[in-house]
Amino acid sequence: MSIFERYLTVWVGLCIVAGVGLGHLVPGVFQAIGAVEVARVNLPVAALIWLMIVPMLLRIDFAALGQVGRHWRGIGVTLLVNWAVKPFTMALLGWFFIGSLFRPFLPADQIDSYIAGLILLAAAPCTAMVFVWSNLTRGEPHFTLSQVALNDAIMVVAFAPIVGLLLGLSAITVPWSTLVLSVALYIIVPVVAAQLLRRSVLATGGPAALERLLARLGPFSLAALLATLVLLFGFQGEEILRQPLVIAMLAVPILIQVYFNAGLAYVLNRMAGEQHCIAGPSALIGASNFFELAVAAAISLFGFSSGAALATVVGVLIEVPVMLSVVWIVNRSKGWYERGGPASKPQEAVR
Numbered sequence: 001m002s003i004f005e006r007y008l009t010v011w012v013g014l015c016i017v018a019g020v021g022l023g024h025l026v027p028g029v030f031q032a033i034g035a036v037e038v039a040r041v042n043l044p045v046a047a048l049i050w051l052m053i054v055p056m057l058l059r060i061d062f063a064a065l066g067q068v069g070r071h072w073r074g075i076g077v078t079l080l081v082n083w084a085v086k087p088f089t090m091a092l093l094g095w096f097f098i099g100s101l102f103r104p105f106l107p108a109d110q111i112d113s114y115i116a117g118l119i120l121l122a123a124a125p126c127t128a129m130v131f132v133w134s135n136l137t138r139g140e141p142h143f144t145l146s147q148v149a150l151n152d153a154i155m156v157v158a159f160a161p162i163v164g165l166l167l168g169l170s171a172i173t174v175p176w177s178t179l180v181l182s183v184a185l186y187i188i189v190p191v192v193a194a195q196l197l198r199r200s201v202l203a204t205g206g207p208a209a210l211e212r213l214l215a216r217l218g219p220f221s222l223a224a225l226l227a228t229l230v231l232l233f234g235f236q237g238e239e240i241l242r243q244p245l246v247i248a249m250l251a252v253p254i255l256i257q258v259y260f261n262a263g264l265a266y267v268l269n270r271m272a273g274e275q276h277c278i279a280g281p282s283a284l285i286g287a288s289n290f291f292e293l294a295v296a297a298a299i300s301l302f303g304f305s306s307g308a309a310l311a312t313v314v315g316v317l318i319e320v321p322v323m324l325s326v327v328w329i330v331n332r333s334k335g336w337y338e339r340g341g342p343a344s345k346p347q348e349a350v351r
Contacts, residue, residue, distance in 0.1 A: 019233025117311025
């Protein structure tokens with residue numbers, strides 16, 4: 001884990017300060033950037049999102065889908081948590097905390113937008129950072145790779161229907177054309193572009209060339225993320241200054257859903273008899289979010305200055321410390337996991 005990744009929360013905090021400050025000093029610049037749109041897609045942000053997402057997708061090898069059957073219990077648990085539990089529990093948490101408990105302390109015109117942002121955040125599982133978390137828990141790398149590849153394949157067809165369903169249940173209306181366009185721009189096209197580039201690099205230079213390319217693109221990807229956050233907080237500055245506790249209130253349902261889904265996946269893997277090296281990454285994949293996609297979709301659907309965009313950014317703010325705490329819990333509980341129950345039975349050796 002690079003220093004930049006380890007201290008992502010610090011960089012996000014600095015982006016908040018920089019964005020709010022610049023939003024006050026040069027508001028015209030931000031308004032000009034916000035106006036560069038085609039079919040409700042902000043072109044500068046689209047370029048930044050692509051720069052964020054494509055390097056991450058380069059790590060995905062869809063050939064790993066052939067290994068899914070080797071760890072079918074862990075795969076099944078993670079799919080259950082990612083697609084049948086996490087988006088729906090986040091919607092429930094959003095309705096309870098943002099729509100009810102915290103409602104008197106939040107701007108009334110942004111309540112629905114905040115809930116929408118939380119739904120977008122939970123509707124897609126993490127892609128890139130999962131490899132870091134898996135490595136920190138000594139997870140089985142082939143399981144992690146095949147699970148992420150399968151999740152990415154499912155995301156192409158499941159993200160829009162799940163988001164559309166939950167937003168509809170929340171009485172939040174969004175243009176389906178914009179939602180589908182977001183899926184095309186920020187999932188389908190980047191996946192295809194990344195896979196074509198991956199195959200080309202591997203064909204000409206092999207795995208070593210791919211690693212060199214990833215190393216070169218990594219800093220640009222993180223810089224694009226931070227630049228996007230500066231833009232977001234340039235638009236969100238006034239709202240944050242009026243409601244300084246809004247970030248803390250948005251963080252509550254995100255924190256609960258992370259720990260709940262991680263714990264659920266971890267316990268279900270133990271009950272299913274999976275090894276700890278499968279349960280660890282399964283729990284982390286089940287808990288983490290594809291926040292880059294969530295930010296992009298929130299901006300496309302609701303705009304820079306929306307509560308939805310702010311809610312997704314809170315996910316970025318707490319991502320690293322929260323997931324590192326889950327890593328710590330998984331590692332410290334290994335002895336408990338391997339004592340008694342199905343998990344203590346002899347397993348087929350993981351290759």
